[in-house]
Amino acid sequence: xxxxxxxxxxxxxxxxxxxxVTIQYAVIAIVIAVIWGIFIGSINFRRPKGIxxxxxxxxxxxxxxxxxxxxxxxxxxxxxxxxxSASIIAVAALVLNDGAFIAENVRGGLQSIxxxxxxxxxxxxxxxxxxxxxxxxxxxxxxxxxxxMNMVSIIIKDTSLLMWITITELTYMAHRVNSKYYQPVTAxxxxxxxxMALFLSVQGIKKLMDRRSQKKYELSES
Amino acid sequence: MSDNNNIVLSLKNVTKKxxxxxxxxxxxxxxxxxxxxxxxxxxxGGKSTLLRSINGLEKINSGEIYYRxxxxxxxxxxxxxxxxxxxxxxxxxxxxLTVRDNLxxxxxxxxxxxxxxxxxxxxxxxxxFGIGDKMDHYPHQLSGGQKQRVAIVRSMMxxxxxxxxxxxxxxxxxxxxxxxxxxxxxxxxxxxxxVIVTHEIGFAxxxxxxxxxxENAKIRVDASTEDFFTNTEDxxxxxxxxxxxxx
Ligand SMILES: Nc1ncnc2c1ncn2[C@@H]1O[C@H](COP(=O)(O)OP(=O)(O)OP(=O)(O)O)[C@@H](O)[C@H]1O
Ligand SMILES: [Mg+2]
Numbered sequence: 051x052x053x054x055x056x057x058x059x060x061x062x063x064x065x066x067x068x069x070x071v072t073i074q075y076a077v078i079a080i081v082i083a084v085i086w087g088i089f090i091g092s093i094n095f096r097r098p099k100g101i102x103x104x105x106x107x108x109x110x111x112x113x114x115x116x117x118x119x120x121x122x123x124x125x126x127x128x129x130x131x132x133x134x135s136a137s138i139i140a141v142a143a144l145v146l147n148d149g150a151f152i153a154e155n156v157r158g159g160l161q162s163i164x165x166x167x168x169x170x171x172x173x174x175x176x177x178x179x180x181x182x183x184x185x186x187x188x189x190x191x192x193x194x195x196x197x198x199m200n201m202v203s204i205i206i207k208d209t210s211l212l213m214w215i216t217i218t219e220l221t222y223m224a225h226r227v228n229s230k231y232y233q234p235v236t237a238x239x240x241x242x243x244x245x246m247a248l249f250l251s252v253q254g255i256k257k258l259m260d261r262r263s264q265k266k267y268e269l270s271e272s
Numbered sequence: 273m274s275d276n277n278n279i280v281l282s283l284k285n286v287t288k289k290x291x292x293x294x295x296x297x298x299x300x301x302x303x304x305x306x307x308x309x310x311x312x313x314x315x316x317g318g319k320s321t322l323l324r325s326i327n328g329l330e331k332i333n334s335g336e337i338y339y340r341x342x343x344x345x346x347x348x349x350x351x352x353x354x355x356x357x358x359x360x361x362x363x364x365x366x367x368x369l370t371v372r373d374n375l376x377x378x379x380x381x382x383x384x385x386x387x388x389x390x391x392x393x394x395x396x397x398x399x400x401f402g403i404g405d406k407m408d409h410y411p412h413q414l415s416g417g418q419k420q421r422v423a424i425v426r427s428m429m430x431x432x433x434x435x436x437x438x439x440x441x442x443x444x445x446x447x448x449x450x451x452x453x454x455x456x457x458x459x460x461x462x463x464x465x466x467v468i469v470t471h472e473i474g475f476a477x478x479x480x481x482x483x484x485x486x487e488n489a490k491i492r493v494d495a496s497t498e499d500f501f502t503n504t505e506d507x508x509x510x511x512x513x514x515x516x517x518x519x
Binding site: 163164166170171172173177180188189192 | 327328329350351353354356357358360362363364365366367368369377378381382423426427430
């Protein structure tokens with residue numbers, strides 16, 4: 051078994067299309083998951099009566115069960131209740147799963163901010179909600195920025211499970227190419243290299259972001 | 273002392289407990305316009321709790337607090353707070369914001385000032401307190417004394433009616449204490465009404481018009497500064513002063 055360049059060339063456009071699908075799901079999922087995670091993390095930090103029991107149970111369930119089980123659960127469970135497309139289920143599963151991890155990070159970030167800033171905000175006349183929005187959440191997000199970027203790489207890999215509910219993403223494409231040409235090395239190595247390239251791009255973006263936030267501090271140093 | 277029209281803050285029979293521990297015991301107190309009141313007393317006497325209760329950071333168990341004759345309730349607490357400046361021992365600047373944003377966010381969001389207006393005012397206060405070049409710094413780039421002066425300006429930006437200080441210099445290195453005390457002296461010159469908890473007894477004597485001695489959840493002595501230091505009959509206060517003046 052070796053790498054078959056001819057198969058690679060003929061299937062390359064398919065792989066590119068599948069990569070597009072993977073990126074699309076990863077980007078949509080991470081954007082919604084961050085917002086969702088901040089929202090849930092803030093609730094679990096504030097612990098409003100009643101609600102936080104539900105939200106913390108949710109976080110526990112989605113962190114402690116396998117993603118594939120969650121995907122199947124939503125795919126077969128939800129689609130029985132209402133007509134939803136596989137792509138909606140796919141995004142929902144990624145958001146609910148990764149959002150639960152982000153929520154825990156955000157909650158931890160919020161808890162690590164000293165109480166004094168919150169009191170200073172109240173003393174100036176800010177409401178609890180304003181205090182969260184202007185002071186606490188921005189600081190918590192800065193603190194968990196690194197782990198959110200790690201989450202992006204995790205989400206990219208997670209999208210490979212979407213093949214099980216017929217999403218034509220990158221792993222699905224590798225599968226299909228292999229079953230068509232019987233070239234597992236070509237099919238899976240191509241997919242792996244593309245995943246790797248995506249990972250390195252994410253790392254690059256992360257470095258740029260780090261440098262920018264460092265600049266922001268340095269500008270005012272002089 | 274003076275008529276009721278210029279009472280800024282009024283506490284009536286305020287009791288505050290933490291569990292079984294009574295920290296403020298049926299306390300009554302009026303603070304008049306332009307008064308500078310210094311609270312002193314042994315640790316655990318309830319000084320911080322008194323200040324924190326005034327602007328609702330602690331919920332009192334019974335009694336009433338009035339701001340300008342108006343009963344402070346859950347409904348009006350936010351607007352009352354915007355008239356009461358509070359300076360904390362540990363500065364409590366917003367770490368995610370530059371000095372500029374620390375100073376202007378409350379006037380912009382709460383008082384609905386324009387940004388230009390707020391920045392101009394911030395600059396003029398910073399200049400007054402000798403830190404005019406710190407506008408674009410983040411809190412972590414400032415010394416303790418600079419942070420505390422920024423915190424004072426942050427409160428002043430709200431055009432407060434009264435300022436509360438809870439041990440504003442206790443977290444500072446000795447060489448920085450003076451710059452913060454000088455800032456408070458400046459406010460005194462402006463006629464700001466202030467309630468100050470401090471162990472800087474020399475400063476208290478110089479700047480205050482009235483002194484309170486708090487011990488065991490009660491105001492034991494409430495006197496003009498002159499009488500407080502020279503004419504007191506109170507044994508506990510004499511003892512407290514003799515210890516603190518030795519330092
Ligand atoms: N959140 C709290 N929960 C329980 N007890 C508290 C709380 N805050 C303060 N206390 C207690 O209330 C009493 C009064 O505290 P407070 O901080 O008002 O005293 P203080 O006069 O400011 O003392 P210090 O000079 O040490 O700052 C102390 O016995 C303290 O332990
Ligand atoms: Mg105290």
